[in-house]
Amino acid sequence: MGKSLMRKPIQVKEAVQLVTEHAKLIDSEVVRLEDTYGRILREPIIARHDVPPFDRSPYDGFAIRAEDSLGASGSNRIEFQVIDEIGAGHLAKRGIEKGEAIRIMTGAPIPENATAVVMLEQTVESDQTFTLRKAFENGENISLRGEDATEGEVLIEQGAVIHPGTTALLATFGYAEVKVSKKPIVGILSTGTELLEVNEELEPGKIRNSNGPMIAAQLKRMGIQYKSYGMLGDNLDACMEMVETALEETDVLITTGGVSVGDYDYLPVIYEKLGAEVLFNKVAMRPGSVTTVATLGNHLLFGLSGNPSACFTGFELFTRPALLKMMGAEKTYMPRTKALLGDDFTKPNPFTRFIRAVWEMTEEGPVATPAGFNKSSAVSSIARGNCMIVLPSGTRGFTKRMEVDVLLLGVEEGVSTWDL
Numbered sequence: 299m300g301k302s303l304m305r306k307p308i309q310v311k312e313a314v315q316l317v318t319e320h321a322k323l324i325d326s327e328v329v330r331l332e333d334t335y336g337r338i339l340r341e342p343i344i345a346r347h348d349v350p351p352f353d354r355s356p357y358d359g360f361a362i363r364a365e366d367s368l369g370a371s372g373s374n375r376i377e378f379q380v381i382d383e384i385g386a387g388h389l390a391k392r393g394i395e396k397g398e399a400i401r402i403m404t405g406a407p408i409p410e411n412a413t414a415v416v417m418l419e420q421t422v423e424s425d426q427t428f429t430l431r432k433a434f435e436n437g438e439n440i441s442l443r444g445e446d447a448t449e450g451e452v453l454i455e456q457g458a459v460i461h462p463g464t465t466a467l468l469a470t471f472g473y474a475e476v477k478v479s480k481k482p483i484v485g486i487l488s489t490g491t492e493l494l495e496v497n498e499e500l501e502p503g504k505i506r507n508s509n510g511p512m513i514a515a516q517l518k519r520m521g522i523q524y525k526s527y528g529m530l531g532d533n534l535d536a537c538m539e540m541v542e543t544a545l546e547e548t549d550v551l552i553t554t555g556g557v558s559v560g561d562y563d564y565l566p567v568i569y570e571k572l573g574a575e576v577l578f579n580k581v582a583m584r585p586g587s588v589t590t591v592a593t594l595g596n597h598l599l600f601g602l603s604g605n606p607s608a609c610f611t612g613f614e615l616f617t618r619p620a621l622l623k624m625m626g627a628e629k630t631y632m633p634r635t636k637a638l639l640g641d642d643f644t645k646p647n648p649f650t651r652f653i654r655a656v657w658e659m660t661e662e663g664p665v666a667t668p669a670g671f672n673k674s675s676a677v678s679s680i681a682r683g684n685c686m687i688v689l690p691s692g693t694r695g696f697t698k699r700m701e702v703d704v705l706l707l708g709v710e711e712g713v714s715t716w717d718l
């Protein structure tokens with residue numbers, strides 16, 4: 299079969315670049331605004347009008363001509379005649395003249411001739427009149443038309459993730475329908491003769507399939523549907539057949555397990571038989587050094603390790619940015635920050651190491667603490683924590699309170715560069 303045991307590791311950054319370069323942009327579609335949460339914009343959001351669209355009051359108060367308040371003070375209160383009252387959504391019947399005011403509520407349009415708004419708290423009211431004790435400047439307490447956005451301005455570029463703030467902006471301009479990316483169809487296939495379904499009792503030598511459900515959840519977190527191809531034992535023909543079927547029905551296929559160099563690791567053989575182009579089959583990282591990515595036509599095939607921590611990390615580092623890129627996202631990477639290491643980490647690092655950890659703010663500043671047992675086979679530590687610590691290769695271990703890089707997980711919109 300020519301299964302080579304010698305694999306040349308490439309650096310994580312290079313691997314990420316290779317994968318995203320091979321991620322082909324998928325089609326767009328137009329969907330209703332209420333269905334756009336988490337989708338990737340395929341058109342810029344352009345201000346279709348000024349925001350606010352008219353000068354308006356930011357407070358409940360009285361609209362006056364600022365000049366009429368000139369000379370006002372505690373010992374010289376100036377009185378105004380209230381000629382009208384307008385709430386948000388209403389227009390004044392007429393403008394104001396010298397000495398007049400209109401009672402105005404937050405969001406209501408500034409009446410003609412008015413140049414300032416006096417807050418209710420700044421007045422002493424009586425029937426149809428009020429007095430104030432300070433002079434107001436032209437424009438004081440007025441929200442100006444266009445101060446937030448001006449017509450024609452590009453406010454959000456295409457390729458942005460639609461989050462609740464984006465939704466508000468789209469709604470502001472009447473984008474009842476929005477052009478977004480379609481979602482890639484992703485298949486998940488777990489391989490391993492030792493695997494049991496989640497509802498099966500343990501048997502000697504067997505373990506339950508945790509990778510399949512985990513990846514399904516990682517995809518769900520991205521709002522991406524998946525097709526499950528279940529689990530298969532380590533059987534070349536059966537796996538080959540299932541992979542071929544899956545490739546007909548999906549854009550991206552994620553397999554877990556069987557990607558290493560063991561006797562029953564058939565994924566490398568399958569890639570070869572399919573004629574897929576293997577982008578890499580070894581990455582200078584722990585866990586997940588055997589992570590393999592291949593392309594076949596427009597398809598991407600992710601061969602993730604069966605080891606749960608490695609599988610999790612492989613998805614977040616490679617699959618996630620690739621899927622985002624396919625959807626035209628500009629910011630495909632996890633945001634990175636710095637923190638103090640919360641514990642000694644004394645294992646030497648031949649490769650860049652990714653450690654599932656808990657990031658939190660303390661009195662000493664941000665601290666990231668490894669989330670427990672940290673072998674690539676670990677499943678407990680991936681359940682804890684909210685980030686991954688990144689320890690560079692070539693070090694003899696790290697001690698508590700050293701500054702380390704941290705990648706944040708589960709953030710709605712990431713960043714545009716991978717600069718580790």
Ligand code: AMP
Nearest residue numbers: 488490507508509555556558603604605
């Ligand atoms: P492999 O990548 O097939 O060499 O598997 C590496 C390790 O991960 C082995 O100990 C497997 O039993 C375990 N493993 C493989 N697939 C899964 C899975 N779907 N869920 C949990 N553990 C798995």
Ligand code: MG
Nearest residue numbers: 490555556604
């Ligand atoms: Mg296996």
